[in-house]
Amino acid sequence: MKVIVIGSGISGATSAALLAKEGHSVIVYEQHEKIGGITATIEQDGYRWDWGQMIVPDLSDNEPGRLVLEKLGISEKIKTIKGYRENYFPDFRIRKPQKFKGIYWRKEYFKELFPEDAKGIDKYYKIYNRIHDLTGLFNKPGLLAKLKLFLKFLPIMGKKNWSAQQLMDYCFSNKKLQAVFIGILADYVASPEVFPGLIIPIINAESQYDERVPLDYGKHEHRSSWTFIENGCIELINAIVGVITKCGGKIITNMAVSKILIESGKGKGVITSDGKVHEADVVVASGGAKELFLDLIEAKYLPNDFINTYINNLFTTESVFMVHLGVDYDPSVHQNGAALCYYYLTYDINESIKECQKGIYHEGKDGFLVYIPSVHSPNMAPPGHHAVTVYTIAPNNLINGNWEDKKEEWSEKLLDIAEKHVPGLREHTKTKIILTPEDFKNRTYLKHHAFGGTVPHLTIPPPPHKSPIEGLWFVGAQSETYGGVIGGMTGADNVVKMMLKEMNSKTTKQTFKSFSK
Ligand SMILES: Cc1cc2nc3c(=O)[nH]c(=O)nc-3n(C[C@H](O)[C@H](O)[C@H](O)COP(=O)(O)OP(=O)(O)OC[C@H]3O[C@@H](n4cnc5c(N)ncnc54)[C@H](O)[C@@H]3O)c2cc1C
Structure with missing residues (x-):
């Protein structure tokens, strides 16, 4: 089968590698000069x-992302380091204790900070355990697992359509405590009124805040690990791309796909930015849903229902404003040695989200994060130096001004605020790169950069992997609910499985037909 893959980010690259390994003829077109997309x-x-x-x-071992690496035969190339993040709020800091105080040290800490909500905190952690068991069971095959899944789900079935805000109001009265759990929604730029409540425990996994929290304990199902990838995500991309080329696949950079050819409802191939036509049996597209279905295809080839449900309503995150610094000191001493710390400077997360959606950039006043990858991967900076990333969420399109004119001023403002928590950043700067939403748009070929892809939403589903056009599959962060790197990989794996199943059933039907003639 001849396959064309659009995009060499984690989802496109994984799809291409899996298909090339199965013996298919694969060609990847990447519009950027470098491979890897956002990875x-x-x-x-x-x-x-x-x-x-x-x-x-x-x-980690036996987890969904690792299983994809094993399938590709590159597991030993990707090393991970158990990670965690700190969270800072104006009145308190959630910092892992020096001596491990057990799985639920955060729960006890919150009870000390918010004694009036002690009962609610217990209620939350009961739901927390149930949800994590459900996720563990969801990944398990077999009838027994399905039965257990159903029985586990029954007691919380009535809460399945709750919003994050409903869950918060059910558990906590103190808005500051609510912000601890819904602060992460700032990343999603999604209001707690529309974000599904039962996803809150998943995105606030206790192991994210302390790498010593065990993943397997008691009668509970396995909890997901959270790790940093040693030497950055490019290791992952290089290993996956190695599989594509080893299996005879090709990656063409600096080459955008500008049209998808459709004949009688079937994808026939693509036209690239040099005007050339390339035929294929199957096209696997990554990137933006609107860009794919409205520009590369055009709405007239698609059912109205599909456009209305998935494309007109598409709900994605916004972008980020990012400053990378190379520094000649160790800034992690100001965040207890943590490679990653989120600094929330407001408790009114919903207000910040609304402002961002309106195109108002908060200029750093609502919060930011500091990530120092060289803490876990010293090779990412010269000896004794560190690579530092300071970033925050930001709207794609500003209601007043444009990113190019504002970027120098806003990088200074962001660093002014960051230095209140991590002193010395500017004094020790040896090199600097500012990235605005415009840079992210260019890197990803999106008109609206969505740093996390589609957002989990109570009523709006992400576009499906199998498109209404025969032979056209959609992978990537805008086809998953909040893709992420591993979501992109496992999503690609699922798509390839679906494609191969479809192909095999067609072959079986054809063979059967020719036998019966
Ligand atoms: C600042 C930031 C922080 C993040 N933090 C995390 C995190 O901590 N953990 C986590 O798991 N995830 C995180 N993510 C999300 C994660 O990185 C993305 O969800 C994932 O990498 C997206 O992969 P993708 O393959 O779907 O898209 P992309 O990486 O965008 O790849 C798509 C590729 O397709 C190419 N392309 C698109 N259209 C065309 C076309 N028509 N022709 C040719 N090429 C085309 C693009 O150039 C691009 O290379 C973060 C993302 C950002 C931006």
């Missing part, structure tokens, strides 16, 4: 920073 690494003056991802779930 690429930027280098300058001996420092290296990732464009995006910091900490990833599900990449």
Whole structure:
């Protein structure tokens, strides 16, 4: 089968590698001069920073991401380091205790801080355990697992359509405590009114805040690990791309796909930016849903229902404003040695989200994060130096001004605020790169950069992998609910399985037909 893959980010690359390994003829077109999409690494003056991802779930032994690497035969090439993050709020800091105080040290800490909500905290952690058991069971095959899944789900079935805000109001009265659990929604730029409540425990996994929290304990199902990828995500991309080329696949950079050819409802191939036509049996597209279905295809080839449900309503995250610094000191001493710390400077998360959705950039006042990858991967900076990323969420399109004119001023403002928590950043700067939403748009070929892809939403589903056009499959962060790196990999794996199943059933039907003639 001849396959064309659009995009060499984690989802496109994984799809291409899996198909090439199955013996299919694969060609990947990448519009950018470099491979990797948002999983690429930027280098300058001996420092290296990732464009995006910091900490990833599900990449430890027997977890879904690791199983994909094993399938590709590259597991030994990808090393992970158990990670955690600190969270700072204006009145308190959630910092792992020096001596491990057990799985639920955060729960006890919150009870000390918010004694009036002690009962609610217990209620939350009961739901927490149930949800994590459900996720563990969800990944398990077999009838018994399905039965257990159903029985576990029954007691919380009535809460399945709760919003994050409903869950918060059910558990906690104190808005500051609510912010601890819904603060992460700032990343999603999704209001707690529309974000599914039962996803809150998943995105607030206790193991994210202390790498010593065990993943297997008691009668509970396995909890996902959270790790940093040693030497950055480019290691992952390089290993996956190695499989594509080893299996005879090709990657063409600096080559955008500008049209998908359709004949009688079937994808026939693509036209690339040099005007050439390339035929294929199957096209696997990554990137933006609107860009794919409205520009590369055009709505007239698609059912109205599909456009209305998935494309007109598409709900994605916004972008980020990012400053990478190379520094000649160790800034992690100001965050207890943590490679990653989120600094929330407001408790009114919903208000910040609304402002961002309106195109108002908060200029750093609502919060930011500091990520120092060289803490876990010293090779990412010269000896004794560190690579530092300071970033925050930001709207794609500003209601007043444009990113190019504002970027210098806003990088200074962001660093002014960051230095209140991590002193010395500017004094020790040896090199600097500012990335605005415009840079992210160019890197990803999106008109609206969505740093986390589609957002979990109570009523709006992400576009499906199998498109209404025969032979056209959609992978990537805008086809998963909040893709992430591992979501991109496992999503690609699922798509390839579906494609191969479909192909095999067609072959069986054809063979049967020719036998019966
Ligand atoms: C700042 C930031 C922080 C993040 N933090 C985390 C984190 O901590 N953990 C985590 O798991 N995830 C994180 N993510 C999300 C994660 O990185 C993304 O969800 C994932 O990498 C997206 O992969 P993708 O393959 O779907 O898309 P992309 O990486 O965008 O790849 C798509 C590729 O397709 C190419 N392309 C698109 N259209 C065309 C076309 N028509 N022709 C040719 N080429 C085309 C693009 O150039 C691009 O290379 C973060 C992302 C960002 C930006």
